[in-house]
Amino acid sequence: MALQELNFSFKPEKNFTSFAPEWFHSGVVGSGDMEVLMEHKKQDGKVTVKVVTPVTGFDQVWEKVLAKFVAETKIGNLHMEINDNNATPFIVHMRLKQALFEAKGDVES
Amino acid sequence: MEGNRKRWDTLKRDRMERIREAIPLVKMGKIVEASNAVKLLETVIKPYDKVTIEGDNQKQADFLADCLCKVDREQVHHLHMVQSAISLPSHLDVFEKKIASKVDFSYAGSQATRLAQFVKEGKIEMGAIHTYLELFGRYFIDLTPRVALTVAVSADKEGNLYTGFNTEDTPVVIEATKFKQGIVIAQVNEIVDKVPRVDIPGDWVDFVIQAPQPFYVEPLFTRDPANITDSQVLRAMMVIKGIYAEYGIQSLNHGVGFDTAAIELLLPTYGEELGLKGKICKYFSLNPHPTLIPAIESGWVESIHSFGGESGMADYVAARSDVFFIGPDDSLRSNRTYCQAAGHYGIDLFIGGTLQIDKFGNSSTATASRIAGFGGAPNMGCDPRGRRHSTEAWLKCGREDGVQRSLIGDLPRGRRLVVQLQETFREKMAPGFVDKLDAWKLAETAGLAIPPVMIYGDDLTHIVTEEGIAYLHKCSSLEERMAAIRAVAGFTEVGLEEKPEETTELRRKGIVRTPEDLGIDLSRANRSLLAAKNVRDLVEWSGGLYHPPAKFRSW
Amino acid sequence: MRKWEEMQERSFYESTARERAINLVDKGTFTELLAPIDKMTSPHLPILGEAVSFDDGVVTGVGKIGKRPVFVISQEGRFIGGAVGEVHGAKMVATFRLAQQSYEKIKEKYPNDYESRIPAVVISFETGGVRLHEANAGLLAHAEVMEQIQHCRGKIPVIGLVGSKVGCFGGMGFVVVATDMVIMSDRGRIGLTGPEVIEEAMGKKEFDASDKSLIYRITGGKHKYIMRDAAYLVKDTIGDFHKQVAEALKMSYDEVQSHRCIGSLKLVEEQLELVKIAAENNFKDATDVWAYFGNKKSDQIQDQFYDEFIREAKRRPRR
Numbered sequence: 006m007a008l009q010e011l012n013f014s015f016k017p018e019k020n021f022t023s024f025a026p027e028w029f030h031s032g033v034v035g036s037g038d039m040e041v042l043m044e045h046k047k048q049d050g051k052v053t054v055k056v057v058t059p060v061t062g063f064d065q066v067w068e069k070v071l072a073k074f075v076a077e078t079k080i081g082n083l084h085m086e087i088n089d090n091n092a093t094p095f096i097v098h099m100r101l102k103q104a105l106f107e108a109k110g111d112v113e114s
Numbered sequence: 115m116e117g118n119r120k121r122w123d124t125l126k127r128d129r130m131e132r133i134r135e136a137i138p139l140v141k142m143g144k145i146v147e148a149s150n151a152v153k154l155l156e157t158v159i160k161p162y163d164k165v166t167i168e169g170d171n172q173k174q175a176d177f178l179a180d181c182l183c184k185v186d187r188e189q190v191h192h193l194h195m196v197q198s199a200i201s202l203p204s205h206l207d208v209f210e211k212k213i214a215s216k217v218d219f220s221y222a223g224s225q226a227t228r229l230a231q232f233v234k235e236g237k238i239e240m241g242a243i244h245t246y247l248e249l250f251g252r253y254f255i256d257l258t259p260r261v262a263l264t265v266a267v268s269a270d271k272e273g274n275l276y277t278g279f280n281t282e283d284t285p286v287v288i289e290a291t292k293f294k295q296g297i298v299i300a301q302v303n304e305i306v307d308k309v310p311r312v313d314i315p316g317d318w319v320d321f322v323i324q325a326p327q328p329f330y331v332e333p334l335f336t337r338d339p340a341n342i343t344d345s346q347v348l349r350a351m352m353v354i355k356g357i358y359a360e361y362g363i364q365s366l367n368h369g370v371g372f373d374t375a376a377i378e379l380l381l382p383t384y385g386e387e388l389g390l391k392g393k394i395c396k397y398f399s400l401n402p403h404p405t406l407i408p409a410i411e412s413g414w415v416e417s418i419h420s421f422g423g424e425s426g427m428a429d430y431v432a433a434r435s436d437v438f439f440i441g442p443d444d445s446l447r448s449n450r451t452y453c454q455a456a457g458h459y460g461i462d463l464f465i466g467g468t469l470q471i472d473k474f475g476n477s478s479t480a481t482a483s484r485i486a487g488f489g490g491a492p493n494m495g496c497d498p499r500g501r502r503h504s505t506e507a508w509l510k511c512g513r514e515d516g517v518q519r520s521l522i523g524d525l526p527r528g529r530r531l532v533v534q535l536q537e538t539f540r541e542k543m544a545p546g547f548v549d550k551l552d553a554w555k556l557a558e559t560a561g562l563a564i565p566p567v568m569i570y571g572d573d574l575t576h577i578v579t580e581e582g583i584a585y586l587h588k589c590s591s592l593e594e595r596m597a598a599i600r601a602v603a604g605f606t607e608v609g610l611e612e613k614p615e616e617t618t619e620l621r622r623k624g625i626v627r628t629p630e631d632l633g634i635d636l637s638r639a640n641r642s643l644l645a646a647k648n649v650r651d652l653v654e655w656s657g658g659l660y661h662p663p664a665k666f667r668s669w
Numbered sequence: 670m671r672k673w674e675e676m677q678e679r680s681f682y683e684s685t686a687r688e689r690a691i692n693l694v695d696k697g698t699f700t701e702l703l704a705p706i707d708k709m710t711s712p713h714l715p716i717l718g719e720a721v722s723f724d725d726g727v728v729t730g731v732g733k734i735g736k737r738p739v740f741v742i743s744q745e746g747r748f749i750g751g752a753v754g755e756v757h758g759a760k761m762v763a764t765f766r767l768a769q770q771s772y773e774k775i776k777e778k779y780p781n782d783y784e785s786r787i788p789a790v791v792i793s794f795e796t797g798g799v800r801l802h803e804a805n806a807g808l809l810a811h812a813e814v815m816e817q818i819q820h821c822r823g824k825i826p827v828i829g830l831v832g833s834k835v836g837c838f839g840g841m842g843f844v845v846v847a848t849d850m851v852i853m854s855d856r857g858r859i860g861l862t863g864p865e866v867i868e869e870a871m872g873k874k875e876f877d878a879s880d881k882s883l884i885y886r887i888t889g890g891k892h893k894y895i896m897r898d899a900a901y902l903v904k905d906t907i908g909d910f911h912k913q914v915a916e917a918l919k920m921s922y923d924e925v926q927s928h929r930c931i932g933s934l935k936l937v938e939e940q941l942e943l944v945k946i947a948a949e950n951n952f953k954d955a956t957d958v959w960a961y962f963g964n965k966k967s968d969q970i971q972d973q974f975y976d977e978f979i980r981e982a983k984r985r986p987r988r
Binding site for chain 2: 037060063066069070091093094095096099102103106107
Binding site for chain 3: 641642647648650653654658664665666667668669
């Protein structure tokens with residue numbers, strides 16, 4: 006029952022915004038929660054994601070949650086690494102949005 | 115003539131006979147020693163009697179329940195238990211011991227799994243699972259108890275009872291029993307010269323027993339704010355902005371849970387910020403939830419009538435007689451029947467959480483292996499069709515109703531708001547939305563006539579999930595309702611069927627609104643918005659008047 | 670991240686390890702060392718199928734309070750109960766080493782007025798002790814941290830803060846009392862054996878682990894303050910902890926270490942004397958101990974709010 010690693014790659018929306026900070030970290034790997042490390046990465050706008058999680062059997066749900074995040078935020082040139090500990094799909098979605106929001110604020114302030 | 119020879123007072127004569135047999139057991143007045151309690155029950159209870167053991171949400175006639183398990187089953191058997199709650203192991207032991215055989219009840223809580231097992235094994239014949247008001251109603255129709263085993267704080271030797279803070283079901287249980295020539299036995303914590311106030315007149319009570327231990331009380335309505343999650347905070351923000359403010363909800367009931375606790379704790383912060391004080395949440399039918407203290411202290415709440423009390427809240431409630439219903443002795447007068455009636459007819463909104471919602475919008479807390487019952491939620495979680503008074507919130511909800519005109523033409527008629535809070539996935543990825551409710555499976559395994567549904571889809575007006583609010587009552591067809599449910603069901607099997615173009619159209623019509631549509635900033639959805647973050651903060655808000663039970667005192 | 674000024678008002682108990690680390694030092698001065706971007710995760714947890722974290726449950730770094738560099742170690746209770754594994758422990762030890770290197774450099778650079786510039790180590794404990802998934806490495810880390818505290822003696826003040834959700838239990842319960850000064854809030858807890866373990870060994874009658882109230886009487890900040898295991902009791906905000914640390918850094922080294930609980934023959938004798946008092950008086954509960962030290966309304970102490978408690982509490986006299 007080793008940890009499993011999932012990798013995803015998403016094409017950006019047409020009018021995407023590049024992830025600006027060099028890197029940004031948010032969240033705590035508590036039970037039912039996760040952390041995300043967002044890194045700027047020049048890759049033709051693509052968003053790549055590595056998920057490390059103890060939960061098996063939800064690969065498709067991960068893909069859908071992440072695709073939704075990319076579509077809604079129109080973010081691009083981003084590499085994310087997620088350490089998950091049983092976060093629900095909504096928590097994942099909320100944490101990613103919160104992280105992106107904080108990352109932007111970090112740059113502006 | 116034939117008719118003149120028929121006896122019309124057999125019940126009364128039977129009652130007198132049973133009482134007469136018990137006289138040697140009486141020590142003084144109506145007082146029977148605890149050591150004679152089992153003997154008393156063997157004397158006054160006859161085979162096939164309908165018997166109620168008072169087991170409320172809070173106070174429990176636990177001593178009498180234990181005594182009933184000890185009666186000689188040669189003398190006492192085939193009892194038909196008609197009680198609101200099956201909450202103690204002893205409530206089921208009487209079936210194991212073949213003293214009782216049939217049950218009609220409302221709520222099973224912690225005994226739900228064992229109850230399901232007993233039903234499956236044929237140890238219990240199931241009458242019906244009722245809501246509180248239904249069961250209390252049937253006490254006066256065809257389920258009248260022959261013997262009531264009730265519980266009070268204190269009694270005097272004439273049998274006057276003081277039920278005090280947790281009056282709950284006692285009045286209705288005793289009234290139904292006593293006035294149909296039944297027998298009332300009360301266990302009390304103490305026998306006093308004069309009770310602080312008379313909750314039940316002495317001539318409605320036949321026997322009083324001082325129990326060896328004070329009755330057991332469970333702090334069922336205490337939710338520690340420390341355990342509220344960010345996603346509960348988000349849903350609470352959505353409810354306050356998208357429903358309470360939108361409709362101007364003044365009178366309501368909160369089902370117990372962390373979701374509603376979050377709403378209560380957001381009123382003095384987020385609610386205040388939205389300028390809603392005095393416009394929403396003024397009147398509650400509700401147990402004294404500790405998490406409501408900050409809102410009360412901030413001047414939000416005008417009135418609260420309670421089903422029962424809550425451990426540790428007595429002093430606080432007594433000191434807030436403008437808000438709560440207080441007796442001449444300065445303690446809370448709760449009453450489940452009245453509060454349920456108030457909750458059915460008097461309020462504009464019911465909100466609560468559930469375990470499962472199906473694709474049609476029916477919801478249930480049943481699982482295949484537990485018979486949890488209903489309690490009182492369905493009495494509030496429905497549109498009271500007999501309601502005739504109007505309020506702005508009720509009328510607005512009626513005006514928005516997508517099918518009403520097709521049924522009654524252009525006549526104005528309002529509608530109760532019935533709101534379900536649902537997390538799309540709970541812990542361990544248990545989905546909140548399912549294709550088919552587990553209640554179907556339970557109905558099959560337990561041989562129930564109908565799947566136990568807490569709230570039917572056609573009574574439900576709003577579903578709130580982290581994804582958004584579905585204003586279901588605005589829909590004009592089942593198809594549209596199902597699409598609205600899919601739109602807020604997240605990544606569950608139901609939600610995965612969502613069609614983006616349908617959702618866009620529903621958002622345009624205002625049938626679905628996302629947090630973004632509501633203007634809610636996701637980054638603010640975290641615990642720092644809570645007016646109290648732990649039980650200690652609640653004590654501080656109460657000015658030291660709230661005394662939480664030891665298991666909640668983390669300081 | 671929220672503004673530093675806002676975070677000073679925030680509950681210490683509710684804050685994450687990183688929020689505490691950044692905001693315990695002066696505004697804008699914190700630099701994290703081995704930050705998440707370094708991705709130094711546990712090599713042991715993946716094999717066991719346990720979730721990993723980029724910081725392995727501890728935030729380490731350096732900031733300033735006034736002129737003095739402050740080396741911060743801040744444990745995260747949400748990640749495996751703040752338990753100490755190999756990476757987590759190594760980060761703690763390395764932080765101590767850096768503090769000592771920094772001390773030597775400062776002494777060299779400012780031979781005449783180095784005292785007002787010497788570094789300090791501040792540990793915000795939130796841990797149950799050894800991480801059972803990597804127990805050998807975790808135990809070793811405990812010993813190494815103890816050793817580092819010894820290396821710092823006479824040079825660098827080591828201050829322990831306890832006010833987070835998990836408290837400070839297990840092996841780290843030993844470590845915290847080995848620091849020069851302990852600062853707690855009344856929500857903080859220090860103990861060696863966890864409540865459940867005591868119940869398991871001694872029976873529910875002796876110790877009921879579900880009785881939170883009892884656990885707080887025995888392990889909570891108020892008790893530790895009366896017993897002088899904690900030198901200071903502060904309110905539950907990051908700002909109050911920050912201010913108390915800043916106050917401590919205004920003290921001479923000797924004054925700071927006068928708050929030690931152990932570490933000299935005299936202190937050991939003092940502790941033994943306490944054991945004797947406890948045995949002779951057959952105390953049944955912490956309230957008995959409080960009464961013994963002159964707290965008349967000992968049964969009310971637990972419910973007292975901060976100001977009243979600080980005003981009225983009678984503490985164990987020191988020799």
